[in-house]
Amino acid sequence: MKGTYVRTAECLDHLAPYLFAQIDKKRDALVEQGVDVISLGIGDPDLPTPDHIVDAMVDAVRKPENHRYPDYEGSLAYRTACADWMRCRFGVEVDPKTEVLALIGSKEGIAHLHTAFVDPGDYVLAPSIGYPVYSGGATLMSAQTYFMPMREGDGFLADFDSVPEDVLAKAKIMFLGYPNNPTGAVATGEYFDRAIAFCLEHDLLLAHDNAYSEIGFDGYRAPSILERPRARECCIEFFSLSKAYNMTGWRIAFAAGNAKAIAALGTVKNNLDSGQFTAIQDAAIVALTGSQQCIDDMCAIYERRRDLIVDALRAIGVECEKPRATIYVWAKVPHGYTSESFATELLERAHVIVTPGSGYGPDGEGYIRISLTTPDERLLEAVRRIKGIADLS
Ligand SMILES: *Cc1c(COP(=O)(O)O)cnc(C)c1O
Numbered sequence: 001m002k003g004t005y006v007r008t009a010e011c012l013d014h015l016a017p018y019l020f021a022q023i024d025k026k027r028d029a030l031v032e033q034g035v036d037v038i039s040l041g042i043g044d045p046d047l048p049t050p051d052h053i054v055d056a057m058v059d060a061v062r063k064p065e066n067h068r069y070p071d072y073e074g075s076l077a078y079r080t081a082c083a084d085w086m087r088c089r090f091g092v093e094v095d096p097k098t099e100v101l102a103l104i105g106s107k108e109g110i111a112h113l114h115t116a117f118v119d120p121g122d123y124v125l126a127p128s129i130g131y132p133v134y135s136g137g138a139t140l141m142s143a144q145t146y147f148m149p150m151r152e153g154d155g156f157l158a159d160f161d162s163v164p165e166d167v168l169a170k171a172k173i174m175f176l177g178y179p180n181n182p183t184g185a186v187a188t189g190e191y192f193d194r195a196i197a198f199c200l201e202h203d204l205l206l207a208h209d210n211a212y213s214e215i216g217f218d219g220y221r222a223p224s225i226l227e228r229p230r231a232r233e234c235c236i237e238f239f240s241l242s243k244a245y246n247m248t249g250w251r252i253a254f255a256a257g258n259a260k261a262i263a264a265l266g267t268v269k270n271n272l273d274s275g276q277f278t279a280i281q282d283a284a285i286v287a288l289t290g291s292q293q294c295i296d297d298m299c300a301i302y303e304r305r306r307d308l309i310v311d312a313l314r315a316i317g318v319e320c321e322k323p324r325a326t327i328y329v330w331a332k333v334p335h336g337y338t339s340e341s342f343a344t345e346l347l348e349r350a351h352v353i354v355t356p357g358s359g360y361g362p363d364g365e366g367y368i369r370i371s372l373t374t375p376d377e378r379l380l381e382a383v384r385r386i387k388g389i390a391d392l393s
Contacts, residue, residue: 011142038382039353040370045246050294056286060279070275074102078281082254085288090224098259104276106240106253111137116264118143123171127158128363134175150363156185168202177209182360182369183330184323192228199234208237212326214244214295217303220324236261245287252284305372312383329370350385
């Protein structure tokens with residue numbers, strides 16, 4: 001722009017606007033009046049990182065050899081622990097040297113995947129209800145996003161068959177993520193097989209975001225897409241310790257799968273960062289290789305909270321299914337409301353914050369997302385307040 005001394009990149013102007021500004025403003029006004037507002041908006045675990053992991057970090061941070069630059073691609077010990085975990089958890093064999101890459105959180109890896117795979121004008125295919133980084137990363141590379149439809153009737157499985165030919169000709173990556181944030185939907189092996197066949201046919205990288213692999217209910221355990229035949233030919237999968245071990249603040253994750261994709265992402269990262277603190281990787285090894293009892297305990301807590309919230313929503317006439325995975329309840333807004341107006345209604349009448357589904361993409365309109373990461377006593381208070389609203393239907 002003329003007349004200014006600082007000119008930012010054009011792609012920054014194309015990033016999606018922050019959709020929750022209106023609701024944030026209302027919340028701030030209520031808080032200013034002294035109202036006690038409960039947030040069920042943020043997907044960030046309230047439970048602490050398990051003690052044995054914290055203890056490992058304390059030991060690791062005292063080791064002088066950890067104070068130097070880390071290995072770019074992650075320590076071989078960390079990558080080996082990731083590979084061992086993949087074998088134990090999914091029965092999937094990956095080579096720690098060529099098929100595993102340490103990440104500074106999976107958000108970082110997902111965002112940088114675009115740098116490795118898309119040029120300006122290319123397309124990425126993203127679910128029309130999903131993690132905003134799939135499209136945001138494309139925008140930052142001056143690439144386009146095509147949103148694959150997601151419908152409740154199809155179990156919120158993104159419809160890639162309807163992507164137009166001209167888009168496919170320019171598409172490089174297809175993003176999927178199941179168990180899904182925000183819908184809580186889970187995928188079947190048959191769906192993964194169709195997605196893999198589609199990506200092989202159209203020469204696409206299939207990037208599968210498995211951030212919620214460890215959070216399942218009623219006996220459900222999420223699969224890895226790498227369990228499927230031929231997945232290794234076109235898939236990269238993102239795993240994160242953030243939600244699995246209550247480690248969102250630590251910034252540690254990994255990618256596994258197709259060796260060419262892992263190498264390309266590694267090359268981008270070589271040029272941008274210098275890896276994650278080795279002490280954090282050492283603690284993450286303990287998380288992945290130690291007792292997994294903490295995961296069962298965590299899932300039991302979320303499962304109980306899920307039942308409480310679903311019960312409260314149904315009591316006021318809001319339709320919702322009990323998700324089999326993730327830390328979210330995805331609920332249809334009652335007739336006559338939009339995502340935003342219903343979120344506003346809950347804020348004004350119950351002083352409870354939920355996230356409007358419209359913030360997750362075009363097909364998110366008509367839904368709200370409720371996060372289960374609020375301490376029990378606050379969640380119970382929110383449930384009491386929601387039930388206190390007269391039946392809305
Ligand atoms: C939380 C989340 C991530 C990011 O996890 P980090 O490893 O903490 O960066 C990635 N994908 C989805 C869908 C998430 O909800």
